[in-house]
Amino acid sequence: MIWIKAIHPAARHPTRMITFADAFDLFARRVLPARLTDAVHLRFRLLASLRQLARETSLELAEGGQQIVFLARGATKLVAHASQSRDQIVGFHFPGDVFTVPEPDNYSYSVSALRDSDILTFNAADFLALAAGEACVLQYLLENTTLSLRRCREKTIALGRKNARERLAVFLLAMAERIGAEQDGGVWLDLPMSRRDISESLGLTIETVSRQLTRLRDERVIETMGRSGIVLLEPSLLRDRAGFLREAA
Amino acid sequence: MIWIKAIHPAARHPTRMITFADAFDLFARRVLPARLTDAVHLRFRLLASLRQLARETSLELAEGGQQIVFLARGATKLVAHASQSRDQIVGFHFPGDVFTVPEPDNYSYSVSALRDSDILTFNAADFLALAAGEACVLQYLLENTTLSLRRCREKTIALGRKNARERLAVFLLAMAERIGAEQDGGVWLDLPMSRRDISESLGLTIETVSRQLTRLRDERVIETMGRSGIVLLEPSLLRDRAGFLREAA
DNA sequence: CGGCATGTTGACAACCATCAATAATAGTGG
DNA sequence: CCACTATTATTGATGGTTGTCAACATGCCG
Structure with missing residues (x-):
């Protein structure tokens, strides 16, 4: 239409x-x-x-x-x-x-x-x-x-201390906190920044960013929709991949 | 005694x-x-x-x-x-x-x-x-x-954007600014931190820190005296290696 | 629909981490 | 004061992660 x-x-x-x-x-x-x-x-x-x-x-x-x-x-x-x-x-x-x-x-x-x-x-x-x-x-x-x-x-x-995989997880979680929209268990992100921006923020290259996003998609941690849409299917899985301190047991 | x-x-x-x-x-x-x-x-x-x-x-x-x-x-x-x-x-x-x-x-x-x-x-x-x-x-x-x-x-x-060599140069210049003592053209540093501390500050390993310091010593940019003493022989040479913006020409 | 910017995937190389051995230093006790 | 020892630093060999270069795919916009 x-x-x-x-x-x-x-x-x-x-x-x-x-x-x-x-x-x-x-x-x-x-x-x-x-x-x-x-x-x-x-x-x-x-x-x-x-x-x-x-x-x-x-x-x-x-x-x-x-x-x-x-x-x-x-x-x-x-x-x-x-x-x-x-x-x-x-x-x-x-x-x-x-x-x-x-x-x-x-x-x-x-x-x-x-x-x-x-x-x-x-x-x-x-x-x-x-x-x-x-x-x-x-x-x-x-x-x-x-x-x-x-x-x-x-x-x-x-x-200083994280690999590409962890940096992406940290980035996505930080974005979820700032501009994420809750959506039945997951979080919907409409990222305003390009892959280049992400890479320049994380000290990586766009290729590495792309590869890590693909990997997260393969692992069913995220879904991507077009260039700017990302759904965090299970934020706790991302936290596991972010290299944060373990929660007090 | x-x-x-x-x-x-x-x-x-x-x-x-x-x-x-x-x-x-x-x-x-x-x-x-x-x-x-x-x-x-x-x-x-x-x-x-x-x-x-x-x-x-x-x-x-x-x-x-x-x-x-x-x-x-x-x-x-x-x-x-x-x-x-x-x-x-x-x-x-x-x-x-x-x-x-x-x-x-x-x-x-x-x-x-x-x-x-x-x-x-x-x-x-x-x-x-x-x-x-x-x-x-x-x-x-x-x-x-x-x-x-x-x-x-x-x-x-x-x-995010510098290699090991540049990080060491940046670190030494920053330390010179904060705790350096001018000494006939050079700067004398008595570093209170160990190689491990330096590496944990720069996102590197102690081995890499050590190698880069050795390289700077070989290039006559610095002299080391014991574990904590470092003389920056020619700070401008360090600036060249720090990957800063070029001064306005 | 078509063109172009943006993103993805692959092959390869470089830089740095890791593992291991040696050297130097600083502090200790003789 | 000097030898001794533990800690710290240096040096070397090797491998892994990520950068680089290249080709291809996708999505966005006119």
């Missing part, structure tokens, strides 16, 4: 833009305390820039030092560029996430959209200067950064 | 303990703003526990949730325990460092002393509740956590 054809892709990846007001509102509801005076609220608002990133486009943040980013809509990856086109994805982000983009040092960093995305960017120094008077905001940022750190440490463990 | 025997090891790795007052004073000078009232100062003091860790001993922090740790003296490693005695070191810490120890999730974490160390531990929740009224403290923690995150991301890049 025509109707299916026309509506389906749009439903999966809506391209409707949101306004600055909408984006900032989402941000304020999550980060700013309700009791904030209008004046301070406005000053935060003045620091925000809305960037609309079409799928596959990226945002270089070289100028202006460290940035604080709020993802209002879409999905993004934070990429570190090492030498000679060796890129490492240090994190995936989903709507509602707040994260910091480091200023360039030994590597340069960029934010790329996996889907059409709307993000708010703040200069970190300005933001912190303003937040200094609002302990709640600082506390939110601190908790958030601590969470990012925990995720980053888990990634470090995966990259 | 008895006297020599008794004092010599102590000279390299002094075992003299410091008092709680000394340790807390070091902490306060670094983290707490000078203008803090005595009452609040005291409340922070009441949250602190001094732990004296002899070399090679470790501190399990399973109970009590996330901890905030201040290292007053010595050197420590933060170890994540994955399954089956596969450990990954997620960070090394030196005097003055503040860091958080996650509560156990998929992995358990412990702090181990590379040298005799004195650390102050705080329950993170209690500490944050108290710091909520002191924006300066929150800001310090936030900056500190952001720095930890940056370091962790750089480690992620190293483990």
